Amino acid sequence: MKTGERISLADLARSSGAGLGRFDPGAVQQALGGFATARISSDASPTVNDISECLFFSPGDGRIWLQDQRMVLLHTEALGSLRREMVDSLGLERVRGLFTRAGYVSGARDATLVRRQWPDAEPPAAAVAGTRLHALEGMVKVEVVDAAFDPERGSYEGEFLWHHSSEDDEHIAAYGIGGSPACWMQVGYATGYVSTLFGRLIVFREVECRSMGAAHCRVIGKSADLWDDVEEDMRYLNARDFVDTAAYDRAPPQAARPASPEPHPSDAMVGASSAFNAACHHLSRVARTTATVLFTGESGVGKEKFAQMLHRISPRKSAPFVAVNCAAIPETLIETELFGVERGAYTGASQSRPGRFERASGGTLFLDEIGTLSFVAQGKLLRALQEGEVERVGGSRAVKVDVRVVAATNEDLREAVRAGRFREDLFFRLNVFPIHLPPLRDRRDDIPLLMNHFLQHYRHKHQGQAKGFTQAAVRALLGYDFPGNIRELQNLVERAVILAEDTDLIDTHHLFMGGEVQKQGFLTLDVHGAPGRLMAQGGAIPPLSSPAQPLSHLPRDAEPTPPAPAPSLAGGGRAIHLALDQAERELLKDALARCGGNYSAAARLLKISRAKLAYRARKHQL
Incomplete structure (x- = not known):
């Protein structure tokens, strides 16, 4: 075989004359019939043959592909050995979280593949495709006991049996029969797949497991608000303790809500994607130090939120956190704002006033949009960072300050240095510990979690009763580029909650009415409308x-x-x-x-x- 040539599993089966096997129509109809959305035929796309067409082997250059996602074949014993060593080194609870999050990412990727490959697939067929993909990837055989997704209420409930779990095999071989479930990655996969597919947080829990002595594994999946104690499940899905879980819990009754104002949605950190978790790990590592941190990333990715959390989990948490938007302060006033002013320093300076450095002494000073500072201001800032002291405008003595400086920029400072717009010495002073925050389009696994979080917040804030999102809205949001990142998603959901009628589901026309350009549009059949009726999904035709x-x-x-x-x-x-x-x-x-x-x-x-x-x-x- 030539290097770079790819052959699908279906091609291989055809060339060898071997069959891949087909859906048993009766079994498929039994599985799909449990869904409350619709009854569909046993050959509804994607079938097992459709899915097999997506798996490609390229032995000539050592790669395997599941459509556009690269895969690997890995010995389960090797994975079991890795799991055992991690448990021995890190402890069972931490490793359970690592494997749950890895499974979540895998499930979210497969759901994205199904949505992209079969945009017109009905929800039951798309959901069952996840069970087939899970089996195709060698993890477990899934038997659907009962599953229902009610779009009118926006709720999901399902029960499944898992047979031949590869995780159980290795866990039992290493530790024998125990008292807790062991299919951590598979639970994460189910949560990631179904949550991404339906656009709302759906949490799976293993209630019986072979590693506990049961004949097979029994798994229950429900919408997050149907569980009484979902925070316990989210503890494994979140990489760090400071990642928010309150937004996933059941909303309390109206009368039981406290009179205090609810926190702003930007006060919560929500996410489970690998990119988000990597940023959280870096944040946790640097928080206990006094090192200068530079957050980079596009506008709206949450740089100030990460800076606030850095302060909150640091030893300086009891001292002030002072934020400065450098782009909002005129050049003639930046020195006064940062370093303070003495009385009589200039006309109108009727009294002495400390600057932001002095006000943040003992705590954290956050300098947002640092790339907009003028060369003069950059030089004075550099001296303050180097000497640990500031001099007020019009003053004659230096004031010692103990400040941890955290900066943020949506500009490439290295390019700004090369272009002569930013001082190189200041850049190296700020770039001690850089943390890059990816745009939302690069962490799409987090979109269902963020949708759920913002929906709950704005339902409470605006007294709305929207139950959830239609499948058209889910497709549109998962396929949207989000040039405004998390801030734009937050605005879209707030707008939709205001526009949607009480007890309605949020649809695309509630979300996209502000001139947003949806690039990834397609046409599909409206299975709940008149036969043959076309509807636009996710954007322009x-x-x-x-x-x-x-x-x-x-x-x-x-x-x-x-x-x-x-x-x-x-x-x-x-x-x-x-x-x-x-x-x-x-x-x-x-x-x-x-x-x-x-x-x-x-x-x-x-x-x-x-x-x-x-x-x-x-x-x-x-």
Whole structure:
């Protein structure tokens, strides 16, 4: 096999004549029938064959892919050995948290794959796809006892049996039968997958486990507000104690709410993604020191929140935390604001006043937007950092200060140094311990948690009764780029809570009404509406020339009802549909002819998945 050549598991099975196995229609219907959303056929996409099309092997260059996610084959004994050594070194509780968070990330990744590959899949089929992926990845065989997702109430409840758990095998081999469940990674996977799929926090708990002597593992999943003590579960999902869990707990009755104002949502740190956890670990490591910290990242990622938490978990927590937005202070006043002023130093200085350095003495001084300081101000700041003392404007003596300086910027300071806009010596003085906070689009695993957190907060603040998010809204938020990051998500949810009618679900028109541009749009069938009715999901309708987003998902005997075409388009929706249908057929036919009938090669040529190409080829009877 050539280096770089990829072959899917399905291709391998076809070439060898071996079958992958098929869904048993009765078993699938039994599994799917438990969902309260809809009854669907046993061959609803994604099927087991559809999923197998996403697994690729490239032995020539040593890589395995699950669609666009790189995978590895790992001996369970090696994983068990790693787990055993970690437990012996770190303790069972800490390792349980590490494996739960790793499983959460894996489940969130698989849910994202399913959403992207099969955007028109019905919720029950998409949920069951997670069980098939979990089995395909060699973790466990899942048996659905009962599962229900009620979009009207925004609630989920499910019960599952797990057979042949790989985690149990290794845990029992190392420690024997014990008194606590051991499928930590698998519980995290289920929580991450279903929470990402439905766009709200859904917590899974293992109530029976083979490592406790049971014949099989029994798992219960519920929406977070249906558990009485969800904070105990979130303790393993959160990397550090300072990560917020109160927002996940059951909301108290209206009469039981305290009269004190509820904390602002920015006061909570919420997340479980690997990027968020890495930042939390760095924060915890540096908090106990007096080192200068530089937070970098785009606007809206939570730099000030991290700075406040750094102060709160440091030995200086009882001293003042003083924040300065350098961009909001005029250049002529920055020295006065930072270092203070003596009486009579200039016209209008009627009394002496301490600066921010003196007010923060013993505590933490947070300098936001540090890159906007002028060269003069940078020089004076450098001297204060080096000498540990400041001199007030108009003063004649130096004042000693004991301040921990924490800075933040959304600008690349190294580039600013090269461009001559920032002093190199000051940069190195500030860059003692840099912590980069990733944009929200790079930590999408946290979006369902943040959605749930902001929804609970603004329901309380605005006395709203919105029950949750529609599947269209979940798709839109998970696919949105969030140029404003967490601050923008917070604003979108607050707006939606205000706009949504009482007891309604939040939909896309509640969220995106402020000129936001949704780039990842697609069309899908509205399974709860009239047969064949199209609805826009996640943004604008894609260009008519896009081969990857056809309208051929419609049944051939159904009359489509697309959105009104642009004025420049001639003819009705039926004519447009037929024209696109024929254009897609010709495009697929040409690609297959060029590739000699090889579906995988044709899919790569069209830049779509092989599963999508095969589905559309069957539709067009090619």
